[in-house]
Amino acid sequence: MANIDIGNILKSVEDQSKVLAEKLFKQYTHQALSDVRDFLEKSKDALTRWVEDLVRGDIDKDEFESLIKGQADVAEMRALKQAGLAAVQIDTFTNGVLDIIVNAAFAAIP
């Protein structure tokens, strides 16, 4: 049986996986935070407009309420999108780690 250094393979897999995780999840965190900030900014502006519209009588109470509740619905849909995009990152990470394991194993076979 060929002499394969398992300890060396595991160390290599760990080091490369750490680099991959840092890269992928840093990108994702940055994107998710930017999305949340954008939504909060939009919501703040919209709420100010709707209160003014209500006061002027351009929209009635039902319409105002629908806009407020609708914004909460959009927030929920946005959170679902972020959950989905996080799942994509996890898949990408899992596939990347598998590639690293396979390559490290192949490299160790004489």
Add this chain to the structure above:
Amino acid sequence: MAEPSRSQLAGKVVPLRNLIAIAASLVLAACSLIAPYDRAAYEHATNAKVDTLALMSKATSSYDEHEKEVEALVRQLDKAYEYDRGRQLNKITIAQWDILRDPNRDLVGGFLKMWKAKGSLSVTFIAEKKKQIGDAFDQIIQLESGKPRPAK
């Protein structure tokens, strides 16, 4: 004990490589958390967004005049939903469609219900609701376009 010959080693190593590759493929297939990108689903969502916003603009006039168009839009949304419902690992997108279409919430379903109940809606409300519902559709569209592309 005699050392294995080069050809004997090669005979062991090649099956080992194949075994690793097969195992990796199997693990890969079993590990996905989310459906891959689907062009048809993406197009359903973008078309539905355009058609929904266009019909919403007509809500300043009587609901009765546009009832047939409303029915056609609801059917279009139902088709997009059913298509996505038939895809595996697609629960998150389905949950998004559920919120968007629900008549008891305040996006497309709620808007159409309100239009029907009130007969017509104010210009300002429609303009604001269009921005909101456009944003809601974008959440489905952005998630779809962020899904992994299937391997060719």
